Amino acid sequence: MEEQKKIKEGFLGQRMIVLTPNIRKEIKKNPLINTFYLTAIGYYPNAAGHDRERKTGSNEFILLYCMDGEGRIDIQGKTYQLKANMFFIVPKNIPHRYYSHPKHPWSIYWLHFSGSNASEIYQRSLIDGCPLAHSVPFEEYRVKQFNQIFTILEHSFSNKDMEIMNFRVLHFVTSLIYYKEINPAVYSQDAVSSSINFMKSNLSARLSVHELSDQQKMSLSQYLRIFKQKTGQSPIAYFNQLKIQHSCQYLYFTDKSIKEICLKLGIDDQYYFSRLFNKLIGVAPSMYRKMHKK
Template identity: 35%
Template sequence: MKNKALVKAGFIGEKMTVIPRGLLKEYSDSAINRDLYLTDIGYFPKALYHFRKRPKGCSEHILIYCIEGQGTVGIEKNIHHLKPNSFLIIEANKSHYYYSDKENPWSIFWIHYSGNHSQEIYRRFAGQNYGRPIIIPFEKNRIAEFEYLIDIFKNGLSKEIFEYSSMLLYKTLGSFIHYSLKSSKKTESNHDQLINNIINYLNEHIYETVKIEDISKAFNKSPSSIFTLFKQKTGHSLIHHFNLLKIQKACELINLTSLSIKEISFQLDFQDPLYFSRLFKKYMGVPPSKYKKNL
């Protein structure tokens, strides 16, 4: 890269917060912050000539989220191309460089983060995707979360605000990591859509008794294939999931209505209130009468 690629004046519309290292040392050791905290965060729009090179790496992990344009990221011997709606995490202490495309410069949100959980978060990303960029659907909420995380430091750099940023950081990184784990599963698509449709069906019939034969008929699948697939995808049986949905609905009815426990039992199609009470206690730890009293 030529010297002109090194930007000194910044980019029009950029946002950036760098936590002063003195404060960072003081704040990052608290019980809330030590597991995950940010050190730097920003947004560079249309970042023409944006270039960074760190032969010895960076002490923090770096997430780069490209929302338009494109750029290149080199990590040790691997070269990756970031395109719109894609992100990449650079592992801490790994030699790397990155730069924006001259013809179509990228607009990126970026964040440096560290903490006891930071390496595990990176492993969740790299273990499923071999450290490659991940295409992620554009969501306004994700952009808003990033912007909010940048903007909260306008109110100052108190310990309380820094702790708040650490709490928000879990959610922000989680939205990326969850999708990277999900996108790596080759059996996504049809099977996952079927499970989602079955769960929607259960919610729509929450006040009824639903048997696996009913679902088999509704989705034109054999009972055994539905039972096996549901168990594989959710980790538990279909009847367990349906009972859990019913108990959640029971809690809602206890909280928001004046119905008696017996009436709620019948409304959810439990014809034996004693069985309903036992099932409620199994999931909630207390019988419905005590749950209602505790409210």
């Protein structure tokens, strides 16, 4: 492979802003944004030769969002490949190196972030406790938002502008980390999500846990285990909760009697329904209707 000159920074068309210590000091005093805030931000287009190594790590978290080309990230004995529409968060205080592919150099948005909530937000990007190069769908609004952050920083460092800027940074980062939750229809293809969708489509049915596990073509023990792991509840408890939530709509929007609502939801015993409703909602069905009709 042809040897290429290693470059930390300095690319045609790049944008980069690093907040000075006095600005960071003011941000740390601001309770609205000191839990999560930006310290540096940049865009390196077609960054041929980009190679950054920190042998003692960084005291901030670093988000790398690849828009084109590809590169690599070496950290804790592993190498992660970063291609277009992928992101990776480098944890703080961990030795690392990241570098652009010599033949297909990446174009990356990057930012450094810190704050008392930074570690918790970073944890949300892990899968089973391990880092991952996440592949995310391209969303044009993210690019616009990144450019808006730059625009604010290029014009003002006032308290309000720093608040607005950091709110945008938090939204940008979390839109990447929670990409699956933001697009559940696209990503909720696992057995538990499939089972919940089946429940929602059959709220009038009287489904047993055996029928639910059979519908997913899983053993009963495996189905119960993974359902509890993901939702914190048993399948029947979750199914009943969906029924009660739906009953609230009948109570609020219709004049159906309790008996009629029970029939709609596949519940035989009105008294059982009332006890379950009271347990989950906190009031009796008749009281709920009275309160909301007012």
